[in-house]
Amino acid sequence: MKTLAVYALVLGTGVMSLLSLFESKEDHTAKFPSLELSSTLELNSNELPSSPSATPHSEVRKKEYHIYFENRAEEPLEVAIRYKDYNGDWQTEGFVTLKSGEKRHMGVSDQKTYFYYAENQHKWKKRKWAGKYSFPVNEAASNKLRFVKQDIWECYDTKMCNTFAVFR
Secondary structure, three states: OHHHHHHHHHHHHHHHHHHHHHOOOOOOOOOOOOOOOOOHHHOOHHHOOOOOOOOOOOOOOOOEEEEEEEEOOOOOEEEEEEEEEOOOOEEEEEEEEEOOOOEEEEEEEEEEEEEEEEEEOOOOOOOEEOOOEEEOOOOOOOOOEEEEEEEOOOOOOOOEEEEEEEEO
């Protein structure tokens, strides 16, 4: 039964393709006369798409990535961040205390990567969010902390994205 159905399908397809060869097809394309321009100056500038390279005096802005930290742990946390600011300089800020449930804007970057370090304030039950990238918290500090590298996911907005580091 299956074989018979396959033969019928193949035969029907063949007949349809054979019949389509004999049909006259109508042309639905519009016929326009060709234009010849003597100069590119004849084009209206309003019809051209705008691009950053088309206007040499316009400033091309980089995308902004706003970095936020949120403490969802039950205790206050000490946090530090290292990121490249919008001017291209590395910024390291810390220690900032985040209370339980607090959200804080930590910086703005044009890069999709930043580094963070966090620890709770309990002496007997210490918890750290540490990684493998060592940086001092400030220039005067002799010891370095091990920061976690975090990449920001790309968003669809062409001007800015928000990213959150959530500590639980």
